[in-house]
Amino acid sequence: MLSTLTMEIHNHVAEITLQSPPANALSSHILKDLSAELDKVEQDASVKAILLKGEGRFFSAGADIKEFTTLQGADDYKSLSSKGQKLFQRIEHFHVPVIASIHGAALGGGLELAMACHIRYAAEDAKLGLPEINLGIIPGFAGTQRLPRYVGAAKAYEMILTGVPITGQEAAASGLVNKSFSAEEVHGEASKLAAAIAEKSGPTIHHVMNLVPLTHNPQFEEGNRAEAEAFGDVFGKEDAKEGIQAFIEKRKPDFKH
Numbered sequence: 001m002l003s004t005l006t007m008e009i010h011n012h013v014a015e016i017t018l019q020s021p022p023a024n025a026l027s028s029h030i031l032k033d034l035s036a037e038l039d040k041v042e043q044d045a046s047v048k049a050i051l052l053k054g055e056g057r058f059f060s061a062g063a064d065i066k067e068f069t070t071l072q073g074a075d076d077y078k079s080l081s082s083k084g085q086k087l088f089q090r091i092e093h094f095h096v097p098v099i100a101s102i103h104g105a106a107l108g109g110g111l112e113l114a115m116a117c118h119i120r121y122a123a124e125d126a127k128l129g130l131p132e133i134n135l136g137i138i139p140g141f142a143g144t145q146r147l148p149r150y151v152g153a154a155k156a157y158e159m160i161l162t163g164v165p166i167t168g169q170e171a172a173a174s175g176l177v178n179k180s181f182s183a184e185e186v187h188g189e190a191s192k193l194a195a196a197i198a199e200k201s202g203p204t205i206h207h208v209m210n211l212v213p214l215t216h217n218p219q220f221e222e223g224n225r226a227e228a229e230a231f232g233d234v235f236g237k238e239d240a241k242e243g244i245q246a247f248i249e250k251r252k253p254d255f256k257h
């Protein structure tokens with residue numbers, strides 16, 4: 001199978017680039033490849049930071065909507081959600097920081113992946129959002145649990161219930177990303193940040209990475225389980241079939257319920 005991403009390690013920084021045109025959609029294949037690259041980083045004690053970006057027009061436009069049509073039954077739907085949640089949880093608890101450099105769009109699972117990273121830089125004109133509601137489904141890779149952490153509950157409700165994305169500039173103002181830059185500058189700035197962190201002492205980095213997650217909501221796992229259940233539930237419904245089909249046919253969905 002074709003590789004869906006590349007990883008290069010230079011000066012203690014592992015640069016992972018999603019390469020799955022046209023949208024870097026998070027298929028089961030790309031998620032498996034990402035997990036395999038994390039295995040390699042775990043075996044390489046020289047790596048002190050990871051830089052994650054996307055090639056082409058977008059960081060990532062989310063889970064692979066075209067692959068959704070191959071799923072069959074509640075177990076498949078729920079398992080898609082749980083597997084993504086587990087990988088992103090692994091990223092959040094990784095022993096070295098993962099910096100997301102976002103250009104173009106980080107939507108749905110793409111934003112959920114970026115939210116599992118430790119630091120996010122975005123292009124001012126990038127679109128960041130959880131548009132799953134337009135497909136008749138809900139976020140399923142822990143978006144309902146992580147977005148409120150960064151932007152507060154009110155803004156999270158607005159973003160999840162309307163599906164309308166915000167710009168990188170708005171994301172920086174609301175705390176969803178650390179900083180925004182022009183589209184030309186963002187990858188360079190994220191790379192400089194990764195290099196600056198990689199000059200620090202490895203053991204101190206590892207302690208910071210262990211300590212900060214201790215401040216997370218202790219009910220996070222329970223929230224993830226509930227999200228996967230709800231994802232499985234909505235996915236089986238008529239409105240989800242209509243929403244997904246409408247996306248594929250490039251038309252507006254006609255929800256019945």
Ligand SMILES: C/C=C/C(=O)SCCNC(=O)CCNC(=O)[C@H](O)C(C)(C)COP(=O)(O)OP(=O)(O)OC[C@H]1O[C@@H](n2cnc3c(N)ncnc32)[C@H](O)[C@@H]1OP(=O)(O)O
Pocket residue numbers: 022023025058061062063064065066081084105107108109110131132135138139140141
């Ligand atoms: C548990 C997690 C669940 C989820 O993550 S559900 C998915 C959530 N994400 C979305 O709903 C985003 C869907 N995509 C879009 O809204 C738009 O696209 C964009 C804003 C990203 C770009 O719009 P534009 O510039 O008009 O381009 P374009 O023609 O719509 O897309 C270019 C090609 O990319 C494919 N594509 C875009 N997003 C996805 C996706 N998430 N999964 C699979 N394919 C995707 C399209 O179909 C098309 O392909 P072709 O050129 O062959 O027509």
